[in-house]
Amino acid sequence: MDLDRFAADVPEDDAPGDARVCVVAAQEETFERCRTGFYPAPRSYDRTRADFEYMAFYRTAPVSAVTHYARVAARTEQTRGDPGPMDESDWEALIDPFSEERVVVAFAFDDLVPLARPVENDLNGVRGAWYCTVADLREATTLSGLRDRAET
DSSP states (O other): OOOGGGSTTOOOOOOOTTOEEEEEEEOHHHHHHHHTTEEEEETTSGGGTSOOSEEEEEETTTTOEEEEEEEEEEEEEEETTSSSSOOHHHIIIIITTTOOOSEEEEEEESOOEEEEEEEEOOSSOOOSEEEEEHHHHHHOSBHHHHHHHSBO
16 A cells, blocks of 8 residues: 555645646556656657646556546656666666667656545556546546546
């Protein structure tokens, strides 16, 4: 169980309800990078060009739910081997298993905000990127409910 929402220093869940969100899957290693403030995506992925203000994270393990979101503060393009938010171990863990792309867009964001109620997996998880609003995240209780509200 994820206990972030019970911590004393949790950021306020005060994002505007109509703000656009990109929901993505994050395995454990990727989610740990999210906790440090960035999420990388190969430049060829549509989400690197899409318009949204927030990212939300469907965690594949250990909870199999959308548990957190964060405001996107910046998007930085980085080529492998060049200085940037990602070091070589990040490339090996986060990009190499999924893509041969040598350029990523690293989304930098503010502190992760835990959802008061995670959006539980009742499907086969999140594939690709889903787009919805912050209000949709707050209101949905299951991925199928979120999918019904989202653009996929």
